[in-house]
Amino acid sequence: MSVNETVAQLLARSNRLGADPRNTNYAGGNTSAKGTETDPVTGEQVELLWVKGSGGDLGTLTEAGLAALRLDRLRSLPSVYPGIEREDEMVAAFDFCLHGRGGAAPSIDTAMHALVNAAHVDHLHPDSGIALATSANGEALTKECFGDRVVWVPWRRPGFQLGLDIAAIKDSQPQAIGAVLGGHGITAWGDTSEQCEANSLEIIRTAAAFIEQHGKADPFGAELPDFAPLPEAQRRERAAALFPLLRGLASTDRAQVGHYTDSPVVLEFLSRAEHSRLAAAGTSCPDHFLRTKVRPLVLDLPPTASLEDVSARLKELHEAYREDYAAYYNRHATPESPAMRGADPAIVLVPGVGMFSFGVNKQTARVAGEFYINAINVMRGAEALSTYAPIPESEKFRIEYWELEEAKLRRMPKPKPLATRIAFVTGGGSGIGKATAVRLATEGACVVVADRDGAAAEAVAKGIGGPDAAIAVAVDVTDEEQIAAALKAAVLAFGGVDLVVNNAGLSISKPLMDTTIQDWDIQHDVMARGSFLVSRAAATVMVPQNMGGDIVYIASKNGVFAGPNNVAYGAAKADQAHQVRLLAAELGQYGIRVNGVNPDGVVRGSGIFAGGWGAKRAAVYGVKEEDLGAYYAQRTLLKREVLPEHVAAAVFTLVGPDLSHTTGLHVPVDAGVAAAFLR
Structure with a gap:
């Protein structure tokens, strides 16, 4: 052969x-x-x-x-x-x-x-x-x-x-x-x-x-009626409510991305009398516990308990878990052992709701959960035939803190700047939003592409990668319920939200006397009201995470510069610009930074310009529509055309590690328009 x-x-x-x-x-x-x-x-x-x-x-x-x-x-x-x-x-x-x-x-x-x-x-x-x-x-x-x-x-x-x-x-x-x-x-x-x-x-x-x-028929013991699974809709509602808190707890030592599953295997295990004993015994196969840690954190309250009681109990259990893990490390560590890598759980089990798993990226978190399902199947088989008897704790430690495993970790590539960050980008189906979603994903973030055009959002998310990298949500940012559903989808997909880009927008170019109430309302509903609603919903996720965060408004040069035939758009953008300052002042106590970007003349790839705004602005300036980008470039100090990617670069700069102490800032990306200089 x-x-x-x-x-x-x-x-x-x-x-x-x-x-x-x-x-x-x-x-x-x-x-x-x-x-x-x-x-x-x-x-x-x-x-x-x-x-x-x-x-x-x-x-x-x-x-x-x-x-x-x-x-x-x-x-x-x-x-x-x-x-x-x-x-x-x-x-x-x-x-x-x-x-x-x-x-x-x-x-x-x-x-x-x-x-x-x-x-x-x-x-x-x-x-x-x-x-x-x-x-x-x-x-x-x-x-x-x-x-x-x-x-x-x-x-x-x-x-x-x-x-x-x-x-x-x-x-x-x-x-x-x-x-x-x-x-x-x-x-x-x-x-x-x-x-x-x-x-x-x-x-x-x-x-x-x-x-x-x-094997015996009920290896996990008798059913616990109080721990029976909630109906699916209630499970997901409870999971979305708990996930930001759990992600924040699991990120005490280092930031993590989350994965949620309400697999029947998990729910059935947690509804049985022996689940607590078996979970405490930990996993056995080295491939299992290297990803799931030596044992999971298990909530000991029924799913009917109040959200307040569950949240308080999870905080207590997390503190106890960290103390127990540190004790495990100290029992077995030698002077040659690598330093403790972190005492937070990788797996959290919530009866009636499901399993939350955590890792340095979405794939790692998802795979950790898959491994724990493997472990449950192993426990079922072992208990059906005999008694589950995993390898001793000392042997688990020898593998978890094996120098060869440590060397493997040292060979891992350096994390990207936005690794573990979860971004929510509105208007992400085209133009600046699409470029921003792609750039944030390239820099390591998990991205939720939100757009009223669900098909466009899906295409962008698919282009970024599979569901471990990006998901799409269809959302009209003027609708509170749709925003709540979109943020819930983001939380259930990745565990929370760290980074919001308020980019959704449209523009109607008319003189004052031609501007209708409907024109005014839709401009303000999408940009001023929509940005407010998205920021408010995102804050309800970011605050309980206790991991800080970023909100970036894609405002406009027109929020500063007064031009003709533009009253509704310019006023809405000015509203957004002041929201940046107001929210920066309010959310700073939670470590949440709020900044803005003021683009101008972004014609290529723009959904706004393609929707008729370009033709109207070209008519105002007396140029052909196809020449509008070049016209805008020539009126700038740098004589350069602004592209969506330039705005995306500014967003990355604001949310990246280099401007960690900056909030309330507006960054112009207009190739230089002196009349729009901030004062």
Whole structure:
């Protein structure tokens, strides 16, 4: 078989296994294949191992995510192994086994794949397999389930010694197709890629069928009527009300983004008598608790409790959680341990409502929640057969504060300036709003694109990325109920709101005597009233978050400069400009900064100009509509046309880290209009 065929089969197998969450969790597990390739230096055939690299995901694995290593060098490593007390030193040795540039960074499980005497190896984290692995009598259950076809391996932290142990089992028990790794997962092998995949699926499906046939019906105990799920609409209402508070608590040490789920798996778990005991026991599989922390924070009040009582209790539980986590760290830390990374929970469970998970970005928060659902499934299986018995707390600490994990964190790219910020941009479907939404997302923010034109907002959000990066909401900013619904959608999507850009607008250009009451009202309803309503609704989210925030008004040069045939628009923009000053004075006590941008002559890409304003202004100035941008440019001091991206850059500057002590400011982005200079 050619090298390309070997790699192609490995990738296809990996993608199939990783696409089914019953087989393994996101970014969990690894697969490998052994084969030969011509050495470009000697021209001779050389045996290689291709194995999923550190941090990759099986479901989306590509060739770039594989590490390529020389088998002859890998097989020589046991001769220089210094023993289990120094096994971490062997990770650095993998670098000396790389073939050429080597591809992705080798993971800690590379030894398992290299030393097991099989052409193909899978290491996976299926819920059914981990249920056996975390049962109090897991070894006996594994024997009962599989006979001698699958071997039990007692818990050992992933590393070189575990690779040696599994290799020895494979050599001594040729009838075995794989192993259940205590507290951890499964490993399977085969002479061909097809056989390896079949063996992996046999272990996973046999374990699942065994649990189904032999497990008790109610592994989580009796129902707790007071903790039954609220109806869906009430659940979401309560979740939206609690999420900003929870996000603020979970961001005590460092800012976080949130994810909410009311999955039936979560709601059913929280409605049962044993949920408190099991949650306190924590997760077991290293992939689980590295993302969910050692245990979740669990609210101990029913969903019928008042919002005030729940909020007060959550604050108490959060304080207790932080004290407990610090005590956990101090119990197990050594002088060589990395510093404590933060004592806030990654998972918060609220009976009757659902699960709130947190991370440094939306994907991390979402995946943390997915991992805890995996953990619930594991607990169900283990309790159905026996008693859930995760690995000891001391072992969890050894992995959570493992120097190798710390090194992985140090290799992470530096966060972008707006990482963890959640932005809400009105009028985001076109022009300045679209450019601003794109710029904020580029700088790391999660973005809610709000526009009266839902299709335009959806197109912008889709262009930014998937729902982990941006969502769209259709909203008329003159409607209080629609604004409330849009902010609720933002909160449920990301956990809160940190950054509001009041950009929605329109313009009607008429002389005073032609300006109707309707003209005046719609201008003020959209810009003056709309900005007020959005800012007020956003403040009700920002204040309980206790994380500060930014509100930026896209005002106008016309709020300062008096021009002809423009009374309704100019007056509405002047209203917005003074809202900046008023709100800056009021919201500063909460760490919320309020600033404005005064653009002028932004013609290209503008929804306002495309809607007829451009033709009217061109007529006022006696130029062709297509020449209006150039006309505006020539009347400026810099003789430059202003584009939506220039306004977006000003917004970023105002909300970024460099102007952290600035509020109540208006920044002109007009290429220089002396008559509009602020005084």
